[in-house]
Amino acid sequence: MTILRIENLCKVYGKGESQVTALDNVSFSVNKGEFVAIVGASGSGKSTLLHMMGGVDRPTSGKVFIDDTDIYALSEAQLAIFRRRQIGLIYQFYNLIPILNVEENITLPLLLDNRKVETSRLKSIIETLGLEGRTRHLPNELSGGQQQRVSIGRALINGPAIVLADEPTGNLDSKNSREILDLLKYSNRHYNQTLIMITHDPGIALQADRVITLEDGRVIKDEVIRR
């Protein structure tokens, strides 16, 4: 079942002479439960692609369908609501709200939706993330690895259609990197969570089911590693 479909996606920055094409006619689709790694050199357009898939930046042309919804046909407010319900974003620099504690940061998408927090789900996520006893801490009281776990928790709390991770281990040492990656793989297996991850580390990319390689804004390789 196709959960994400990208059609002829283009993104052009700037105008006239200083014009830069970040994405050039990118098309592919991702099935539910797939773990996709997007690799490419710096400036190849992978972050731009992730932002387009995450509904946080608008493309110049082309379409993105998530769960059969054309997300850029939505209004700004509808898109924001769609984002909080269907997309989980994980950033290299965690992007946690520094003055909310761990539990509040994780449940933020639910709270924005004025929904009740399901205690059992929250508890199981916190246990999976190994954050027991840390729920009342503020982000700056945690290590980098722990902060990234919080942001993973935030991405997963809603059971979104896709989770997008932008170099989630880029800022971590190798031990923490391994643990984070294991967590992401666990969620992928355990919850059948669709996962798209940007990385420039070939070792990490090889742990995915499928690797898409970008160069100068174009998909130059799309290979399935395991099924």
Add this chain to the structure above:
Amino acid sequence: MNVLSQLTLRNLRLNRRRTIVTIIGIILAGAMICGVATLVASFQDVMIRTTAKTDGSHHATFEQVRYENSKYITEHANTETSMLTRDVGFARLEGLSNPDKPYLVISAYDGPAFSHLPVNLISGRYPSEADEIILAEDVNLNGGLDIAIDDTLTLDVGQRMDDGVLLSEEPLSETEALTSELTRTYTVTGFFERPWYMSYSVPGYMAITYLDKSELAPDTFVDVSITAKKPRHIYDTGRELVATSQAASISYNSDLLRWMGITNNRELGDIFETIGLIVIILVVIGSVSVIYNAFAISVSERKKQFGMLSSVGATGRQIRLMVFFEALVLGLIGIPVGILSGIGGIWVTIEVINKLMPGSFMRSGTELQLVVLPSSIIVSIVFIALTIFLSAFIPARRAARISPIDAIRLTTDIQFKGRQLRTSRLTRRLFGIEGELALKNLKRQRKRYRATVFSLFISIVLYVSFSSFMTYGFSSSDLYYTERGYDISVRKYDDSTHEEKLNLYTKVAEMDAVEQYAIVRYQDLITSEIDESMFSSYVREQFIESHNEELRSLYMRYDEKAFTHSCKYSWCRSAAMRLPRTLMSCSSMSQTIWMRIIRAAS
């Protein structure tokens, strides 16, 4: 409470210094707006009380109404209190020393009239029987009598007739005589201040007796004064009642009504309210610039936070509401404190004014009082709320527009292009490397730099406009209340008659160069044998020291109008108000006349 509100509260607590500065801004705005409103209300109140004292607290007077028709007025739906007065007539009083004033001018007031019309009792009590009377104190002071309370006066009351013409307030004529209408013995129950509206040319002293309605014939003419239940409609009621009661005329207590904000002259409006509104609008503009900056900085510092919230799916509306919630919290703290401190500030101001001018405001014996109207508080709340809303509006919209991508890209460094930071070599030469760095820093944060410049600009503009507004306001009210400036004064100094003088002035007035002129008529009171001890200390210090010679053969000069408007000139005002009343026993009076060319072509 929802998570975003909690977030806002935490932000406010964490940025304590900015929160306090913003609250102080709101408090200042609130204090100023509420202060202006309260001051306007207090001044309006004192003006109303002063005018009620000098002009009476009635709203309108119907003149020459038949007694039988007075019920239409007294029973009208809009009539609150009604008072009857009547001109009884004149009576010759034996022993009066002033040859120009041989009479008592007798009116009759009923009970309500004594308490509402401007009769200021100095001693004794108001009459309550038809054979009781109170006298203007100048009957003793000017008339040289020595009447005391409980003395009885037997008077032949009648009308002044001169060659078959009925006289009322005209100066004494040599050929006039009094008709005889009734003879009555009155008991003196008190003395009252000589009313300011009584012209000096009236050949008598005022006396008021009690109006006994049972003595009135249906066709007796009376004056009916009323206070209205709805003073706003007094002009309509007045017109209607003149017709139904067949009153000869109506006069409104227009000074009082004007201070109450009621006028039939649309153009005039209420000057105090207008001034108050202008000041409030200036305050709002000033406060918006300060409070706006606080919100703008608060939002720009939290740009990353808003972006993050947006990336986890906060809608623009939610973020906008967050900023407005911040405004609400600050307002809930700032507005009550601001209003209270505004009222407190005005209370202190009024106390100080009353200390500086003890016992009297505008020489009327009324004191300025703090008046806090619910409407001033409501006006203040509305205007501060508006101020805060306007201040938060643009930052809120800006916050809502921050996209997640901005937050993701936003690193701690501010992004800029090298070109923007170029500074001229002159800067370094003039201010050194420190100056250059400072300038680069300003250029790096253009927005904040602009905000700072804008606040400074607004403060200066406000300061200048407010102070010039006050300066011009005061000088224009000075113009209104005191002498107007003029270019040339023309005066014919000889024994020529008024007509001859007027002829000269008319010729001068016809000259091309004269653009605007006024004829001034002065009344000179010349008196002799006054020694310094008869003056109050104020006059001795302020006046006699510097005008010693003039005072030896003292003459006081009054503008004719000044008499009726309690002296327009500070010169004679200070003297007249504090001179003992013996000054009125002038030995002779003469009129001089001259002209003033107010504007002449250069």
